[in-house]
Amino acid sequence: MKFDYAPAPESSAIVTIEPKYDLYIDGKFVPSKSGKRFATINPANEKVLSEVTGATTTDVDKAVKAATAAFKKWSKLTGAQRGKYLYRIARIMQERAREFAVLETMDNGKPIRETRDIDIPLAAAHFFYHAGWADKLDYAGLGNNPAPHGVVGQIIPWNFPLLMLSWKIAPALATGNTVVLKPAETTPLTALLFAEVCEQAGLPRGVVNILTGDGSTGAALVNHPGIQKIAFTGSTEVGKLIARSVAGAKKSVTLELGGKGANVIFEDAPIDETVEGIINGIFFNQGHVCCAGSRLLVQENIKNEVLEKLKRRMSLIRVGDPLDKNTDLGAINSRAQLMKIQELTESGIAEGAHRWSPDCQLPEQGFWFPPTFFTEVSQAHRIAREEIFGPVLSVISFRTPSEAIEKANNTPYGLSAGVWTDKGSRILWAAKELKAGVIWANTFNKFDPASPFGGYKESGWGREGGRHGLAAYLKGAHS
Amino acid sequence: MRIDVRKTYKLFIGGQFPRSESGRSYELLSPKKKFLANPALASRKDLRDAVVAARSASEKWASATAFNRSQILYRIAEMMEGRRAQFIDEVMAQEGISSAAATKEVDAAIDLWVWYAGWCDKVSTIYGATNPVSGSFYNFTTPEPMGVVATFIDGNSALLDIVQGIAPIIAGGNSAVAIAHEKFPLSALTLAEVIATSDVPAGTVNILTGKASEIAPWVGSHMDIDGVDTTGLSAALHQEIKVSGADNLKRISKFSEAASPHRILAFMEEKTVWHPIGI
Numbered sequence: 001m002k003f004d005y006a007p008a009p010e011s012s013a014i015v016t017i018e019p020k021y022d023l024y025i026d027g028k029f030v031p032s033k034s035g036k037r038f039a040t041i042n043p044a045n046e047k048v049l050s051e052v053t054g055a056t057t058t059d060v061d062k063a064v065k066a067a068t069a070a071f072k073k074w075s076k077l078t079g080a081q082r083g084k085y086l087y088r089i090a091r092i093m094q095e096r097a098r099e100f101a102v103l104e105t106m107d108n109g110k111p112i113r114e115t116r117d118i119d120i121p122l123a124a125a126h127f128f129y130h131a132g133w134a135d136k137l138d139y140a141g142l143g144n145n146p147a148p149h150g151v152v153g154q155i156i157p158w159n160f161p162l163l164m165l166s167w168k169i170a171p172a173l174a175t176g177n178t179v180v181l182k183p184a185e186t187t188p189l190t191a192l193l194f195a196e197v198c199e200q201a202g203l204p205r206g207v208v209n210i211l212t213g214d215g216s217t218g219a220a221l222v223n224h225p226g227i228q229k230i231a232f233t234g235s236t237e238v239g240k241l242i243a244r245s246v247a248g249a250k251k252s253v254t255l256e257l258g259g260k261g262a263n264v265i266f267e268d269a270p271i272d273e274t275v276e277g278i279i280n281g282i283f284f285n286q287g288h289v290c291c292a293g294s295r296l297l298v299q300e301n302i303k304n305e306v307l308e309k310l311k312r313r314m315s316l317i318r319v320g321d322p323l324d325k326n327t328d329l330g331a332i333n334s335r336a337q338l339m340k341i342q343e344l345t346e347s348g349i350a351e352g353a354h355r356w357s358p359d360c361q362l363p364e365q366g367f368w369f370p371p372t373f374f375t376e377v378s379q380a381h382r383i384a385r386e387e388i389f390g391p392v393l394s395v396i397s398f399r400t401p402s403e404a405i406e407k408a409n410n411t412p413y414g415l416s417a418g419v420w421t422d423k424g425s426r427i428l429w430a431a432k433e434l435k436a437g438v439i440w441a442n443t444f445n446k447f448d449p450a451s452p453f454g455g456y457k458e459s460g461w462g463r464e465g466g467r468h469g470l471a472a473y474l475k476g477a478h479s
Numbered sequence: 480m481r482i483d484v485r486k487t488y489k490l491f492i493g494g495q496f497p498r499s500e501s502g503r504s505y506e507l508l509s510p511k512k513k514f515l516a517n518p519a520l521a522s523r524k525d526l527r528d529a530v531v532a533a534r535s536a537s538e539k540w541a542s543a544t545a546f547n548r549s550q551i552l553y554r555i556a557e558m559m560e561g562r563r564a565q566f567i568d569e570v571m572a573q574e575g576i577s578s579a580a581a582t583k584e585v586d587a588a589i590d591l592w593v594w595y596a597g598w599c600d601k602v603s604t605i606y607g608a609t610n611p612v613s614g615s616f617y618n619f620t621t622p623e624p625m626g627v628v629a630t631f632i633d634g635n636s637a638l639l640d641i642v643q644g645i646a647p648i649i650a651g652g653n654s655a656v657a658i659a660h661e662k663f664p665l666s667a668l669t670l671a672e673v674i675a676t677s678d679v680p681a682g683t684v685n686i687l688t689g690k691a692s693e694i695a696p697w698v699g700s701h702m703d704i705d706g707v708d709t710t711g712l713s714a715a716l717h718q719e720i721k722v723s724g725a726d727n728l729k730r731i732s733k734f735s736e737a738a739s740p741h742r743i744l745a746f747m748e749e750k751t752v753w754h755p756i757g758i
Contacts, residue, residue, distance in 0.1 A: 125613065141605065240725045247721035255728070412727065414748075431752045432542075432623075441754040448612035452620050456748045457705070458728050466610050468620060468749050478741040 005318070008325040010112045015103045017189065021052045023059055023212065024195040026066035027205025032059050035213070040188055043109035044322050044331040044366040052188045055211035057220045060180070063209040064226040067151040067178040070206030075148055075176040079135030086131030086174060088201040093124035093166075096197070100190055104162055105322045107189040109331030109367070110285055112323050122447055123166035126465075129449035130170035133470060137175060140470055142477035148176035149228040149252055149475055153221040156191075157234045158184035158333050159288040159389075163447075165191055167464045168231050169208060170449075175473040177229070180209045182221055186334045188212040222246060231472065232256070233290075236387075236413070236458050243461075254462035254472040256290065256454055258387040259415030262408035263293030263444065264430060266401070267302050269420035273442070275309045278393070281418055281444040283317060283329055283371050287391040288337070290459075291416035293444050294388060296373070297404050300397045307375070307395065314371045315358040329391060332367040341369050341390035348374050348383035353394070379410055387413070401426065405433040414456025418444045437463070488518040488664055490525055490688065491671035493532030494681025500524045505689070507664060510575030518664035521687035523697045526656070529685035530703050533627045533654035536682030541624045541652040543680075545600035552596035552650060554677040559589045562673060566638055569665040573637045588642045594738055595646035602651065602743055615756045622747035624652030625730065629698045631691050631711035637663035639737070641670060644708060645684055647742035653706070656685045658698070660711055664688035692716060699723030706730040706746040 020037065022029040037051040055063075074082070093100065100123075101115040110119070137146050152172045156164040161183055172179050183191035191210050198208050211217055215238075222230055222242050232242055233256040246253055263281045265274055281293025298306050322330035332338040349355055353374040362368040373393040377384050383394045398404040408417055417436040419427055431439045437455040440446060447453065447465075454463035462472045471477040489496045498504075501522035507515045519525075540548070559566065563585055570581040607621040630644040641659060648655040659667035671686045687694065691711060698707060699720040707724060709717040710733050717733055724731050732745040 236728075240728065243725035243728060244722050247725070248718050257728075427754065431750070437748060437750060439750065439752045441752060443616065443753055443755050446612070446614070446616065446753050448610070448614070448618070450610040451612050451618050451753070452608075452610070452749055452751050454749070456625065461728065461730065463749050466620065466751075467608055478744045 005326045007321070009321060010102055010105075010323045010325055012102055012106060012323065014099050015106070017050050017103070019050060021050060021188070021192050021212065023053050023055050023063070024192065024210040025059070025063045026209065027199075029195070032056060035059055038185070040107060040186060042106050043186075043333050044363070046365055049107060049189065052192070052212040055182070055213040055217045059211060060217065060220040060224055063180045063211055064151055064224050066206035067180050067209055068226055070204060071150050071178045074178050074204060074207050079137060082173060082176060083131045083134035085201055085203050086127050086134060086170060089197055089203070090124045090127035090131060092197045092200050093120065093127065097121065097124065100162060100193065102323070103193060104190050105330070107187050108158065108161060109322050109333050111327040111330040112325055113327065114285060119160055119163045122449070123162045126163070126166040126449040127170045130174040134174040137470070137474070140467055142471050142474055146175070146474040146477055148473060150177065151227050152177045152179050152229045152231060152473065153224065153227040154179055154181040154231045155218045155221065155234065156181065156183055158187040159285060159290070161187040162190040162194065164233050165194060167233075171464070171469055171473050172231070173207065175470060177473055178207045180211060180221060180227070182211050182213055182218050185214045225249070227251065229253070229473070239460060252472070254464070255460040256464060257458065257460040259290045259292070259413045259455060259459050260295055260385065260387055260411045261291055261293045261416040261418065261436070262295045262297050262434070263418035264404050264408055264420065265296065265298040265302070265306060266404070266419070266421035266426060267299040268422045270422060271302070271305060271309060274420045275306065275313050277418065277420060277442070277444045278310060279313055279317070282393045283391050284445045286330055286332055286369070288333060288389055289445065290387075291438060291445065293416070293418050294393060295384060295408075296393050296395045297407055298395065298397055299404070300399050303397050310373065311356065311358070317358070317360070317371050319360050319368065319370060320363055329371060332369050332390065335367055337389065338367040338369060341388055341392060344383055344386060344388045345372065345392055348377070348381060348394070351381045351383075353377045353381055353383060379407060385411065401430070405430065409435045412458040415454075415459035416440065486516070488516050488668045488688065490519050490521055491668065491675070491684070491686040492525065492529045493535075493685065494675060496671070499689070500528070509572055515572055516665060518668070518688045521689040521694060523694070525687055526694055526697050526701070529656045529687060530627060530701060532682035532685055533656050534703055536680050537624070537626050537654040539680050540649070540654055540683045543652070545603070548650065548652065549596050549599035551678050552592055552599060552646065555673060555679070556589050556592035556596065558673040558677045559592065562669065563589075565669060566666060569669055570637045573663050573665055584636055584639050588638045591639065591642045591738060592646055595650040598650050598740060598743055602740065602747070606740070606744060610751070612753075617754050617756055618751065620749050620751045622651070622744060623750050625746055625748050626653060626705040627656065627703060628653045628706040628708065628746045629656045629658065629704050630708040631658050631695070632660045632667070633711040634660040634662055638666040638670070640711070641667050643737050643742070644710065648708070648746055649679070649683060651743040651747045653746050654683050656687065656704070658691050658694050658711070659686055659688045661690055695720060696723065700726060702727050704729060706732070708745075709733045
């Protein structure tokens with residue numbers, strides 16, 4: 001007898017998507033004079049959801065002017081006043097959480113279980129947390145009379161659209177800056193819905209401006225002389241371009257970039273919990289996570305046992321309709337990303353690694369990739385060095401703890417790492433030795449507004465979240 | 480009349496005092512154009528050697544206890560105090576200032592080591608955090624050294640500037656490659672002798688003399704340097720390093736304040752650790 005899951009789709013009736021969106025500048029939606037519209041699709045079925053506007057240099061200029069004008073008043077409000085606006089925003093996001101979750105799932109392709117339980121609650125919590133900082137900056141230990149930069153240009157990625165928006169906007173507003181934000185080309189809809197939240201919260205016009213567009217809109221934002229600070233989350237490649245292009249300007253920059261996180265499993269780790277952690281480390285959000293545990297470093301004597309259990313667990317992963325409440329692995333965000341994942345996995349095979357995926361039926365429409373791992377991976381293989389940003393794990397073994405650390409640190413990235421062991425002293429030793437900004441010990445992929453996030457080396461500059469994250473938005477502050 | 484024995488001023492790399500591998504030196508004159516010395520004119524290869532030495536030393540220095548580092552920085556101050564007269568002479572010779580002014584500078588330089596010595600075991604306390612995350616986790620953040628930091632020494636003073644440039648870097652547990660100011664190699668190398676005899680592990684501090692403008696491009700593009708203090712560079716060279724330094728996203732800072740925890744923290748990374756709480 002076979003017991004199977006019945007479909008349990010979340011209704012999309014809760015969201016209203018306009019056929020077309022303009023740009024949100026100075027408190028209202030305004031059309032661009034010359035910007036072309038482009039479609040945003042649901043990656044799970046390739047259906048067009050809406051058409052949004054590609055903001056031009058002229059639109060960027062208009063938004064920066066609005067933000068500059070708004071800064072004069074916004075920065076003069078007391079911290080308590082700014083904080084109250086942020087509290088309102090947090091509450092409205094909580095009230096409209098299901099709407100945001102469904103919309104995010106439709107535009108991004110990630111499972112409703114994740115948008116409902118992780119993305120949206122964390123995004124609201126980020127505003128709530130920073131609301132409380134707004135009137136306590138003098139106590140933050142970030143220098144005397146901490147002052148905002150002015151207008152902040154923010155560019156966010158497509159993997160956690162609303163959550164990354166909140167990581168950017170909440171600290172910027174709490175510290176008294178105003179914002180021009182560009183959501184990712186493939187996931188603009190929750191940012192546009194956020195504009196409505198700002199309206200409902202009565203946020204003064206021009207404090208938050210939202211410009212949809214592609215890389216050219218982002219470049220115009222980065223290079224605009226009226227922007228005092230750039231905050232970017234995205235690829236290391238683009239991060240380096242930004243760093244070079246603002247080298248001559250007096251602009252403060254924070255970057256959250258790529259990673260190739262090592263998830264280190266020692267022989268005494270509790271295997272069943274560890275396997276759950278490996279799954280969460282690489283298959284959470286389809287592996288579209290800069291801090292994913294994409295390199296599994298497993299001690300040689302337990303490798304076979306771990307891999308057998310991992311295979312069994314991976315066979316239970318449900319891939320399919322992101323709106324289905326039982327879905328574990330949703331759609332790949334775009335065709336371009338799917339092609340990148342395919343290209344890298346093919347390189348893995350060509351370079352001699354062994355691929356394994358469970359039998360799983362992928363939907364015919366949309367962009368999909370099955371959960372996958374590679375064994376026989378050498379440290380020189382591209383799949384061990386390059387960020388795949390998909391549900392693909394590279395398995396590498398080690399014999400001694402020092403070999404584990406050496407292999408884990410053998411990367412230009414330094415965003416995250418995991419450690420699994422029953423021994424407390426080994427956890428603290430490994431955490432000290434690993435060159436990464438976030439270390440998850442006996443857990444993985446946990447996030448919180450109070451917890452600073454960001455990387456060493458080529459994973460970026462600065463931190464987001466916690467007391468340390470405030471420094472990015474205050475002049476001359478050091479954390 | 481006794482003919483004095485003069486000192487040969489060489490580089491300081493990996494705890495040794497080699498000549499430049501390029502075989503080059505330059506003539507150093509006092510402000511009154513009196514011959515002082517032929518210090519080494521460091522090359523790209525010397526920089527590479529210094530970075531290799533700094534990288535090899537970094538693990539040992541970074542893993543020394545904060546209290547131990549604190550005592551070693553204090554030891555540097557003790558050693559300098561014993562060589563006060565020599566430092567005063569060299570500062571006077573290079574800067575052409577009075578004995579009183581030179582004494583003031585040397586005293587300030589020694590005291591700055593004492594100030595930074597005390598920071599070694601306070602940085603984590605003041606700038607770390609325990610973070611009250613939602614969920615059953617213990618979560619803490621602590622600043623950690625990033626590795627190898629190059630520092631271009633400013634030319635306002637012969638001794639104080641080089642202490643400002645080196646002390647905060649090693650106080651935070653990083654290794655330093657200092658490029659002394661072209662005008663002031665003598666006190667830089669005498670400081671190297673002090674460091675060499677103060678229990679600072681070899682390679683933790685390396686000092687090159689020569690032209691900053693010649694070394695700067697190689698510092699910017701070197702892929703094994705994590706951070707750069709550009710205080711001693713012109714605005715143009717600072718910008719150049721920011722462009723080439725983007726190749727590995729170096730942390731690049733220019734400072735105006737002499738004594739500030741900012742100078743330590745600019746070359747530290749905040750590391751956040753999560754662990755579940757449970758029975």
